[in-house]
Amino acid sequence: MNKDSLFEMIQLKNVTQLYWDLSVAELYEQAIKRHEALLSASGSLVFHTGQYKGRTPKDKFIVKDQQTTEQVDWGKINQPFDPLSYKRLKSKVLSYLQDRDLFIQRCYACSNPNHRINLWILSERPIYSLFSRNLFIVEKDPEKRKYLLPDFILIHAPGFRADPETDKTQSGAFIILNFDEKMILIGGTGYAGEIKKAVFTVLNFLLPQKGVFPMHCSANFGKDPQDSAIFFGLSGTGKTTLSIDSTRYLIGDDEHGWDDSGVFNVEGGCYAKVIRISKEGEPEIYQAALRFGTILENVIINPQTREIDFNDDSLTENTRAAFPIEYIPNASGQLAGGHPKNIIMLCCDAFGVLPPVAKLNPEQALYYFLLGYTAKIAGTETGIQEPTAVFSPCFGSPFLPLPPKAYARMFKEKIEKHKPNVWLLNTGWTGGPYGIGKRIALETSRRLVRAILSGELAKADFIQEEYFHFSIPQSSPDVPTEILHPSKSWKDLSQYEKTARELQALFEQNYHTLSLT
Known part of the structure; x- marks a missing residue:
């Protein structure tokens, strides 16, 4: 798909420069050149997210339309958003993105090809393009990737803030899912986890329709892929830490599906909490957090020596490392088990x-x-x-x-x-x-x-x-x-x-x- 076709699909106009599927090294260069991130002494990339250092559930909405009206469990968690208000807000976001550079990553969710969801993630900042590349699954063949048409498009504009009074949001931040348009709109927040969890919410709506059980869990298996185990748990309970075991193979650390053939990862990366992490306590995550290609979110870095301090919680307890799952030595290549x-x-x-x-x-x-x-x-x-x-x-x-x-x-x-x-x-x-x-x-x-x-x-x-x-x-x-x-x-x-x-x-x-x- 060319630039003109993309613009026609989402009514995007007058973008200064469109960057398609940049490599990790290219995204490093772009993020550093634009002063979005600092290169650490170990090779990882450090960035800070501004006002929001975690998810903001009160700012998440689902467009209430013919498809969602009867199915969605409306309430404090799943807040309805009027289709007309969505259309107006989307138009304002697209206007905001005019005369700016835009970074696109074409990737997908669900390692099981029977349930694959193709994603186009468009952001005004390269650091979030790298985050998306790390967290989702990237088609290795560039020729195949060129023709990957989207099942869902995510438009990410952290620099745009909504006006709650006119845009019908709760604050300047918003995460809006539109299942009719097959689009996710995120603005006003720089916390990268909103991208990951918005896609997971989409899967939690779509996969049950195919008889697939979506799960917020980590998973691994032993010598035999049929010897699999899953670990349900909320943040801070040890889901990532306990599923990463040198004697077993990691399927994934956070989000999975369970169908008639077994368990499969819906992601291609890990998003691990790293506050007070140590080489002795969690060696695999510690080493992965320091590698080239890894993004460290809200972690403190010495601006002169560029050394990382994982013990410093002065910004937040919710410090994170986003890296490809293959950075874990015993990660399963197929991202699936029995x-x-x-x-x-x-x-x-x-x-x-x-x-x-x-x-x-x-x-x-x-x-x-x-x-x-x-x-x-x-x-x-x-x-x-x-x-x-x-x-x-x-x-x-x-x-x-x-x-x-x-x-x-x-x-x-x-x-x-x-x-x-x-x-x-x-x-x-x-x-x-x-x-x-x-x-x-x-x-x-x-x-x-x-x-x-x-x-x-x-x-x-x-x-x-x-x-x-x-x-x-x-x-x-x-x-x-x-x-x-x-x-x-x-x-x-x-x-x-x-x-x-x-x-x-x-x-x-x-x-x-x-x-x-």
């Missing part, structure tokens, strides 16, 4: 009452999938002074256009058919809540995961927990027995019982608003 033999649901329980590991029956698996529980601790967000329970249904409610029960039904069908072992793994606190107890060591969580994936833990003797009624193993290789039973690690048993009852009540309260009936 039906999972084990499903691990991760949570970070800051109340200190959930065990480090528990085995779930199918009913409990559905229960915890619908809950999507973790906890936030003091300091992670303004106003949080003590541990706060967080429930994100299906472990990804901000990205789910359909009602949670639609995804829960798909999950239920999958586990009934393929009968994987399902586990709850707590990477949070033990011996008391945050501030009193201690965080479960990363090495302990890794040992438990290895025991799960080897099949060793499934052979253990189990007892039923009193408050949550799941099964706790009596022992696990190289893990102290006392840590497996939270009630035994608290000094004040009555306080443990009180806290457990309170958390259990929160679970029930949230579940009843989301159940399948």
